[in-house]
Amino acid sequence: MNTISKNKYLIRACPNPDCNFRFPAPDQSGIGVQCPKCKSLTLIKHEFNLNQEAISQISEVHSNPKANFEVILDNIRSTFNVGAMFRTSDGAGVRKIHLCGITALPQHKKIHKTALGAETSVPFEYHLNGIVAVNQLKEQGFRIWALEKTSISRPLEEFHFREDIGPVAMVVGNEVIGVDPDILKLCDDHIHIPMSGVKGSLNVAIAFGIAVYQLLGFQDSTGNGKISGNLY
Numbered sequence: 001m002n003t004i005s006k007n008k009y010l011i012r013a014c015p016n017p018d019c020n021f022r023f024p025a026p027d028q029s030g031i032g033v034q035c036p037k038c039k040s041l042t043l044i045k046h047e048f049n050l051n052q053e054a055i056s057q058i059s060e061v062h063s064n065p066k067a068n069f070e071v072i073l074d075n076i077r078s079t080f081n082v083g084a085m086f087r088t089s090d091g092a093g094v095r096k097i098h099l100c101g102i103t104a105l106p107q108h109k110k111i112h113k114t115a116l117g118a119e120t121s122v123p124f125e126y127h128l129n130g131i132v133a134v135n136q137l138k139e140q141g142f143r144i145w146a147l148e149k150t151s152i153s154r155p156l157e158e159f160h161f162r163e164d165i166g167p168v169a170m171v172v173g174n175e176v177i178g179v180d181p182d183i184l185k186l187c188d189d190h191i192h193i194p195m196s197g198v199k200g201s202l203n204v205a206i207a208f209g210i211a212v213y214q215l216l217g218f219q220d221s222t223g224n225g226k227i228s229g230n231l232y
Contacts, residue, residue, distance in 0.1 A: 011046040014038060068167035069094055069216060070142070074130035074183060075101035075174040076204065079110040084205035085172075086111065089122045092212045096123045098137075098169070100130035134171065134186050142167045146187040147211050148179040149200075153190035161215045170211065175204050 008027040014035040025032035035042050071094055076082050082104050089097055127133035134144055161168055173179030
């Protein structure tokens with residue numbers, strides 16, 4: 001049985017001048033041999049390996065992660081958000097991800113769609129109960145930071161992870177209700193991302209990415225990014 005390569009992709013194009021549809025498809029999947037729009041046989045324009053540079057660097061990145069920074073994903077309902085947060089964690093060098101409650105495990109097939117391999121490169125641990133997980137980390141000496149707007153939260157710009165403050169775990173909560181109130185009570189600090197507009201909230205994976213990259217020093221004091229590599 002042929003296996004689908006998750007890292008190798010093709011760029012296909014429809015030769016029909018009235019269609020001219022162009023799209024990526026996994027190699028050996030059979031997807032896109034016929035144009036999804038007009039059913040003409042497509043042409044392969046390019047083939048390439050996803051994250052080829054990242055794959056060559058992965059041993060270097062994870063041999064020196066942010067040794068004392070971990071994250072807790074408590075009851076994240078969307079597999080796509082979980083995958084995105086794995087990918088962000090991989091890029092930022094997060095040491096470990098704690099998955100709690102209904103949060104899907106990396107084996108879930110939908111997580112790969114946004115993680116694109118990061119689900120296999122970042123260590124994780126599953127916990128049935130987020131409160132138990134937080135208490136265990138506190139017993140190990142972790143400071144717990146909650147990414148949540150509360151009456152006592154302070155803006156993200158006031159926080160920066162440093163090795164000398166000891167281990168830190170940042171917790172993000174459910175897309176609808178946020179961080180569990182009983183977990184909030186256990187946290188050492190509450191952090192919010194300042195924003196304007198009427199909604200007053202961000203998608204949890206987007207907020208997670210902003211916070212992790214700020215906390216781990218991927219922006220300088222002027223707010224200018226220091227991120228390198230492919231963004232897609």
